[in-house]
Amino acid sequence: MGIGCPRRSQCKIIIATSLMWIMVDFMILLYYTAPCVGPNCNKNAANDNAIRRMIDRANEWINVLPEEKKQMDIPRPVNLDAPGEMGKPVIIEPEFQEEAERLFRINEFNLMATDRIALNRSLPDVRPKGCINKPYPTNLPTTSVILIYHNEAWSTLLRNVHSIINRSPRHLLEEIILIDDASDQEHLGQKLKDYVAKLPVPVITDKLPERSGLIRARMRGAELAKGNVLTFLDSHCECTEGWLEPLLARIAEDRTISVCPVIDVISDSTFAYQHGNDPQMGGFGWSLFFKWFPVPKREQVRRKGDATMPVRSPTMAGGLFAIDKEYFEELGLYDPGYSIWGGENLELSFKLWMCGGSLEFIPCSHVGHVFRKKSPYHFPPGTNYVNKNNKRLAEVWLDEYKNFYYRISPGVAKTDPGDLTERLALRKKLNCQSFKWYLENIYPESSWPVNYKVMGEVRNMASQQCLDTMMRDPGNKVGLFGCHGQGGNQIWALTSLNELRHDEACLDVARGGPVMMLSCHQQGGNQQWMYSDKTKEIKHSSGLCLDTSEKAHDEPSVKPCNGHLSQQWELKNMTWLSPQGA
Structure with a gap:
C-alpha cells in the first residue's frame, strides 16, 4: 500500500501535465488560425471555422499542387559529408581517373566531379563580416536572371538554377530565363523543360534556331525579361548567401x-x-584584352577601409x-553589329x-x-568575329587612340567593321x-x-635590331629582333616614371643579371x-648601360657604360595619333 500511493500521484501529475500541454497547443492553434476580427474585417470571415480552414488548406496542398512540385518546395536536409558540400573539393579515385579525363574534354571541366555533387x-558564407547584418530596403526592384x-552539363546548369532560387528572396526574383544557343545535347531538350516546370519560381526556356553566340543570345534574354533589373550570369555559376540584395x-x-x-x-578539376x-x-x-588588377591606392x-563599400572599376x-x-x-x-563573343564587355x-x-563591384x-x-x-x-568586334569598338569609342591600338593590333586595322552609322x-x-x-579620370592606372x-x-x-617581346609574357627575358616598323611587339614607351614598358611589362634588371620583362x-x-x-x-638605375650581348645575339644585356656603338639606341617616336601610313 505504501508503494501504490506515489505511483497514483505520479500518474495524476503526468495526466495533468499532458492535459495542460494539449490546452496550450489548442490555444496556439486557434491563435495562428483565428479569423480576422474588428471593423475592418470581412464579416463572413468571423464565422469561419479554424479547423475547417486547416482541412481546406491541406486539401489544396494535396489536390492542387503536383506531387513533384510539393517535393521541390520542401527544403531537403543537407548531408555535410556528401561530395562537394560546403564547397569542399571532390577527389576522383585513381581507378576512375582515366574515365574522368575522357569526360573532362566534353565541357573542359571535371564532369565526373560535378555529377557527384547535389x-x-x-556553400560557405564568404561575405565580409560587415555584410551579414547589413540592412537593405524592403521595396527593392525585381530582377530577371538570364543564363x-x-x-552545358546538366549538373552545372541546374546547380546554378537551384542556387539562384535557394539564395534569392522569392519576392525579388521575377523569373529565371534560360536561353539555349542552339544546343544539340538531348538532356537540354524536353527533359530540361519538364524539370524546370516543377520549380517554385517561373523558369522560361527559349532556344535559338541557330548558333548565335553570347551577345545575341543575351539580347534575346533581355527582350523576354519582365523584371526591373537584368541580371546576367554564366551558365556554370553558383550563387552564395545574400548575393542578390546588395546588387539590387x-x-x-x-x-x-x-x-x-x-x-x-570554382575549380574546374575538383569543383x-x-x-x-x-x-x-x-x-x-x-x-x-580584359585583365584583373589589384584595387589601386586612390x-x-x-x-576608407570599409570592406563592404562598392569598388569602382573601369571595366567589367x-x-x-x-x-x-x-x-x-x-x-x-x-x-547588334557584334558577333558571337568578345569586346562587348569593354x-x-x-x-x-x-x-x-558608372560601374562597380559589390x-x-x-x-x-x-x-x-x-x-x-x-x-x-568565317569572319574573325573578335577582330570585327574590336574594330567596331575602336571606331566608335576610342577616338584618336584607335590609331595607337591599330599599331598594336594591325590585324584589326584591316578588318571591315560594317556599318557604324547608328552606333x-x-x-x-x-x-x-x-x-x-x-x-x-576613370582609368589613370592604364598602360x-x-x-x-x-x-x-x-x-x-x-x-640595327629592335627590342622585341618575342610574344613572351612578363617573367621572361626581352629579345632583340630585326626592326620591322610594324609596331606590335616592338612598341615600347619611355614613361614619365622613367620606365621602359610594353603594355604591363617593364624592363627590369637585378644585380647586373639578364634584362627581364x-x-x-x-x-x-x-x-x-x-x-x-x-x-x-639608356642607363639603368644601377649605373650600367643597355647593350647587346656577346653570348646571345637575340637578347640585350647591361654593361658598364663605355660609349661604344652597341650601347647607343634610337628611340623612334611613332606618330600614333594619326592613321598608320598617313
Whole structure:
C-alpha cells in the first residue's frame, strides 16, 4: 500500500501535465488560425471555422499542387559529408581517373566531379563580416536572371538554377530565363523543360534556331525579361548567401550604376569553391584584352577601409553583372553589329562611364564561377568575329587612340567593321565624354599613352635590331629582333616614371643579371631607366648601360657604360595619333 500511493500521484501529475500541454497547443492553434476580427474585417470571415480552414488548406496542398512540385518546395536536409558540400573539393579515385579525363574534354571541366555533387549543395558564407547584418530596403526592384548556354552539363546548369532560387528572396526574383544557343545535347531538350516546370519560381526556356553566340543570345534574354533589373550570369555559376540584395539595392539607389558581384573561383578539376578576401578591379592592356588588377591606392583611400563599400572599376569581365533594364535599353543594349563573343564587355564599360553612368563591384555579393582553361566550343568558320568586334569598338569609342591600338593590333586595322552609322549617332545622342577623359579620370592606372615621353621602337645603332617581346609574357627575358616598323611587339614607351614598358611589362634588371620583362610596379628601382638624347645611352638605375650581348645575339644585356656603338639606341617616336601610313 505504501508503494501504490506515489505511483497514483505520479500518474495524476503526468495526466495533468499532458492535459495542460494539449490546452496550450489548442490555444496556439486557434491563435495562428483565428479569423480576422474588428471593423475592418470581412464579416463572413468571423464565422469561419479554424479547423475547417486547416482541412481546406491541406486539401489544396494535396489536390492542387503536383506531387513533384510539393517535393521541390520542401527544403531537403543537407548531408555535410556528401561530395562537394560546403564547397569542399571532390577527389576522383585513381581507378576512375582515366574515365574522368575522357569526360573532362566534353565541357573542359571535371564532369565526373560535378555529377557527384547535389544540385542544391551547401556553400560557405564568404561575405565580409560587415555584410551579414547589413540592412537593405524592403521595396527593392525585381530582377530577371538570364543564363545563356550551349551544350552545358546538366549538373552545372541546374546547380546554378537551384542556387539562384535557394539564395534569392522569392519576392525579388521575377523569373529565371534560360536561353539555349542552339544546343544539340538531348538532356537540354524536353527533359530540361519538364524539370524546370516543377520549380517554385517561373523558369522560361527559349532556344535559338541557330548558333548565335553570347551577345545575341543575351539580347534575346533581355527582350523576354519582365523584371526591373537584368541580371546576367554564366551558365556554370553558383550563387552564395545574400548575393542578390546588395546588387539590387545599389541599382535602386542609382539606376545608372551597373553592378557586378565579386567573382569567386570554382575549380574546374575538383569543383572546390575558392574565394578571395578582396574584390579586384577590371582593366585592359594595349591589345584591349580584359585583365584583373589589384584595387589601386586612390580607390582604397576613397573606401576608407570599409570592406563592404562598392569598388569602382573601369571595366567589367562581362560574364556576371546586373543593370537596370530601361537604362540598358537607353544605352543601346549591346552593339547588334557584334558577333558571337568578345569586346562587348569593354563596349558596355566605356558606355557606362563615358555617357553618365558608372560601374562597380559589390563586395557583399559573391558568385562562384567555373573558370575553364580553354573553351570546348567551336564556331562556324568565317569572319574573325573578335577582330570585327574590336574594330567596331575602336571606331566608335576610342577616338584618336584607335590609331595607337591599330599599331598594336594591325590585324584589326584591316578588318571591315560594317556599318557604324547608328552606333556613332547613339554616342552623339548620349552626349558622351572623350576616351582621353576616360583614361585620365576613370582609368589613370592604364598602360595606354597619356603622359609618355617617347613611344615607338627602340633600335640598337650597332646591330640595327629592335627590342622585341618575342610574344613572351612578363617573367621572361626581352629579345632583340630585326626592326620591322610594324609596331606590335616592338612598341615600347619611355614613361614619365622613367620606365621602359610594353603594355604591363617593364624592363627590369637585378644585380647586373639578364634584362627581364616583369610586371610594372611604378616604384622605380630596378625598373628605372634614363635616356640621353645626346649620348643615345639608356642607363639603368644601377649605373650600367643597355647593350647587346656577346653570348646571345637575340637578347640585350647591361654593361658598364663605355660609349661604344652597341650601347647607343634610337628611340623612334611613332606618330600614333594619326592613321598608320598617313
